Amino acid sequence: MAKKKAEGYLSAKESRRISKQNRKITNELEKKRKRKNVPESEYLTTMHDPNNSVEFDNLHTYFFTDSGTVKSVDGVTFEVPIGKTVGVVGESGCGKSVTSLSLMQLLQRPQGQIVEGEIRLNLGDKAYDVAKMPYEKLQDLRGNFVSMIFQEPMTALNPVFRIGDQLEEVLELHNKDMSKEKMKARTIELLEMVGIANSEGVYKMFPHELSGGMRQRVVIAMALACRPKVIIADEPTTALDVTIQAQVLDLLRNLKDKINSSIMFITHDLGVIAEMADYVVVMYAGRIVEKGTAEEIFDNPAHPYTIGLMASKPVVGKQVDHLYSIPGKVPNPINMPNYCYFKDRCEMCVGRCDGAYPEEVSISPTHKVSCYRYYADAEKGGNA
């Protein structure tokens, strides 16, 4: 009799087979990525809508780990319009950060790879597919055209270099003809812009001499240094206390208006999303379950997961004994079921939920949801 094995148990043989297979796949992908002199035509593409600054199209980002392939992002499609803020919500590990890291090609390689799909980036006169761009080409865009605000202010700055040097590095990389004095002036200006009073002093300080909030400001200043068109804010306020959080959000909003860039705002704080975002994308287990404008998502949440999220948000002035929490847990990312990923936790299942993963249906031109509960309506309306 075979012994009953715990979930996730791997025999040595199996694990060896997986590692071998992974190596084969990643080596091939790495080889493709490491080619020299890739012609521009290979990654030149056109935007589906020129008003978008970023379009994620059927993005698949997988991690080939020793215990199996983790499909962190599995067919994600959404767009970030120019000058708008798109909030990406979802619980930890649902693929929010991996989506944004794919846009910057900052995945932990060789394990993390974009295996399918396009990320179209609108450069104004042309558009590039970031998923196919060679690394060296992308270097010129990073920090310059697309920049990222990281979530860990305590560790996001290099401990051995001074704040000024770290900030100036971005300017130096993307503005080759800028003079030293001009660069310093711009750095001080940036520090002042993010609300650091003692900018001259901070310029000469090391990261450990600053508080978390100050460091987060420095990280933001670094991301904004070259006036990027796309800003990815990966939980920029999670590590901060509420007053600083409000200041940072104000700052981001003002800056966005000033340089008319698009923001992709990643967070699991619905309050922040409500305040910041024009559009909201709700992710669950590597897929988008619902997307729409902020009003649609907050006033009329459609997917049971979104409804659950809204219900588990504390409301000021309302007395409850227990804050609602969605029952169950996220399925194992290595062996995803072939039905709706949320089915096992869902309290609103219908008969059809046993079928394959639901396709996306439109509730309104901007509001889309992947749930069988809306199939009937959609079929009646004839726009499925």
Place this chain on the structure above:
Amino acid sequence: MRKFIIKRLLISTVILFFVTLIIYTLIRCLPTSYVETMAMQLSTAPGSKPYEVWIEQLNASYGLDQPILVGYFHWLGDFARGNFGDSWKFTVPVIEEFKSVIGISFIMGAISLVLELVIAIPLGIIAATKQYSKSDYIISASALVGISLPTFFFATVLKLIFAVKLGWFDTHGLVGRNFAQLSTWGQILDQAKHLVLPLATLVIISVGSLMRYTRTNMLEVLNADYIRTARAKGVSEGKVIYHHAFRNTLIPLVTIVGGSLPGLFSGALITETLFSIPGIGYVSYQAMTAGDIPFTMFYLTFIAILTLLGNLISDILYAVVDPRVRIEG
């Protein structure tokens, strides 16, 4: 900083006192006794006094009739006054013998340290940046082989291959047979040739641990958030590794290498002995087996001081290379 150094030096003095006390006690308890061997020899001479008489006389003249503690304080008093005594075995003042052998040990130590750094750090970085690649496996495996090889075994194998079978080098010694007839340049080359095998032994045995240390630290640093920040800024991969990451890897490396600097003077006892290189390690080994208390005491105290100094240097260097560390008294 000054307060810290003074404090550390004072603590070191206390440690040194107990270390020397233990060493002295151990040496006095060793089964090899210089005096007994000498008494044995003298008593076998024709018409000589019996062994018992000799040993009593010699014990008295070498100060071994005193109890251990008294003997220790006697030694300590001399040592503090800078009087290190005469070596029994070499029959010259200890300091003179020391001066004549320390040079070659220092040269060997310095060359092997430089070679180690030049080999280990770049290879460690390559292994880390190409983790799980073929080059990483080759580097890591050879590092492990180097660490696992015992010095005496590896030195013997090297001798067998390169000295006995191939006949490229001499099996031991620092100078060749015709050394005296050579020109100055020839003499230098001759000595260099004799140092090839001992240095190869020293470097190959110890390069592995430094390499693995570099690799581990580099890997840790490469996974840090600030490396991702650097990449997000658009920094090129080479600059990410050799500027952003390496500067952080340097912190543990500098402290470990800085701490081993005094070790340059300590000699390599096993290697020097195996290759009969007249360095401090080989000479002190001879002194120890002969029961030469003044020389052994001097050498072991010297090593103890070097170790304490090494720790102090690595603590100070930590503060120098890492801006987060500030030493306060």
